[in-house]
Amino acid sequence: MEHGLVIKNTGSWYLVKTNKGEEVKCKIKGNFRLKGIRSTSPVTVGDRVKIEINKEGTAFITEIEPRENYIIRKSSNLSKESHILAANIDQALLIITVSNPVTHTIFIDRFLATAEAYRIPAKIVINKTDNYNEDDTKYTDTLINLYTTIGYDCYKVSALTGKGINEIKKILKGKITLFSGNSGVGKSTLINAILPGLNLKTGTVSVSHHKGMHTTTFSEMFPLPEGGYIIDTPGVKGFGTIDFETEEVAHFFPEIFKISHDCRFNNCTHRHEPGCAVLAAVKQHLISESRYASYLSIIDDSTEGKYREGY
Ligand code: GDP
Ligand code: ZN
Numbered sequence: 001m002e003h004g005l006v007i008k009n010t011g012s013w014y015l016v017k018t019n020k021g022e023e024v025k026c027k028i029k030g031n032f033r034l035k036g037i038r039s040t041s042p043v044t045v046g047d048r049v050k051i052e053i054n055k056e057g058t059a060f061i062t063e064i065e066p067r068e069n070y071i072i073r074k075s076s077n078l079s080k081e082s083h084i085l086a087a088n089i090d091q092a093l094l095i096i097t098v099s100n101p102v103t104h105t106i107f108i109d110r111f112l113a114t115a116e117a118y119r120i121p122a123k124i125v126i127n128k129t130d131n132y133n134e135d136d137t138k139y140t141d142t143l144i145n146l147y148t149t150i151g152y153d154c155y156k157v158s159a160l161t162g163k164g165i166n167e168i169k170k171i172l173k174g175k176i177t178l179f180s181g182n183s184g185v186g187k188s189t190l191i192n193a194i195l196p197g198l199n200l201k202t203g204t205v206s207v208s209h210h211k212g213m214h215t216t217t218f219s220e221m222f223p224l225p226e227g228g229y230i231i232d233t234p235g236v237k238g239f240g241t242i243d244f245e246t247e248e249v250a251h252f253f254p255e256i257f258k259i260s261h262d263c264r265f266n267n268c269t270h271r272h273e274p275g276c277a278v279l280a281a282v283k284q285h286l287i288s289e290s291r292y293a294s295y296l297s298i299i300d301d302s303t304e305g306k307y308r309e310g311y
Helices: 105-118 134-150 165-172 185-192 245-254 254-260 277-285 290-302
Strands: 001-007 014-018 023-028 048-053 059-064 071-073 083-087 091-096 122-126 155-156 178-180 221-222 229-232
Touching: 001 023, 014 059, 014 071, 014 134, 023 048, 023 165, 059 155, 083 091, 091 105, 105 122, 105 134, 105 245, 134 155, 134 254, 155 165, 165 185, 178 254, 221 245, 221 277, 245 254, 245 290, 254 277
Parallel strands: 023 059, 091 122, 091 178, 122 155, 178 229
Antiparallel strands: 001 014, 001 048, 001 221, 014 023, 048 059, 071 083, 221 229
């Protein structure tokens, strides 16, 4: 028996890096089930596992160690089955661009709120800064000011010129980091800039981006030369969906949550209630209007209870 880390899931087999440093192709036994989780695939990248290699050289995963965290995606709208994208993530990087394409603050805020819900520290990487005009640069600095004040570190980079990449390498060292971002922001180009040997395809739109397709995407972990891993979840823009309860949404907006202690009612939803400290703070520009708008949009979604695409 050996211990190892699942670094790749192909759907039919898993690649496990053992503590001795070997990479072993493993299968799971047919009757293998993880308690409490209904999933199309019970093992995922980032899982720490026990494996057994039998005499014929076939290896099996026999046990999964308890997970620190994991992120899931529903297989489809109607299905209750979920697909576990990755486990044991130390931090998440959201790659954004302020032009070509524009990443909207609502997307950023939904991502950050989901990261808070999963208790995964998130950081923001603003890419394509080589391509920004004066307005783009001003807006970039506004975003940086907004998000660093709340507590999310921001980094300005250009995957194309290599500017800022060393800073990113520093924060990746020794950690398992999830890379996320809308398609076209340069996620693949950035990963290639960090790991030049990898040669991920860039500039291509994979089929899984198309709405309505229920393609199962499998995540992969790429080892970093100085320790740590990058997790890429192809075709998944963010974390996948999460169903927020209206009452808990404010918990995932740290600056809103902090001020909400001063609301008159402790079940305040911060929409229209008298004595709402959050509404007052928005009026006084102590809470950003864009953050508040994102908060409302998540509340509205959870109120309506409608199915949402992974973001
Ligand atoms: P992904 O969909 O997020 O993986 O994006 P890609 O890495 O495929 O990049 C999308 C397009 O943006 C490609 O044409 C890249 O060459 C371009 N791109 C990526 N990074 C940069 C950058 O830092 N600056 C500029 N100007 N273009 C970039
Ligand atoms: Zn309130």
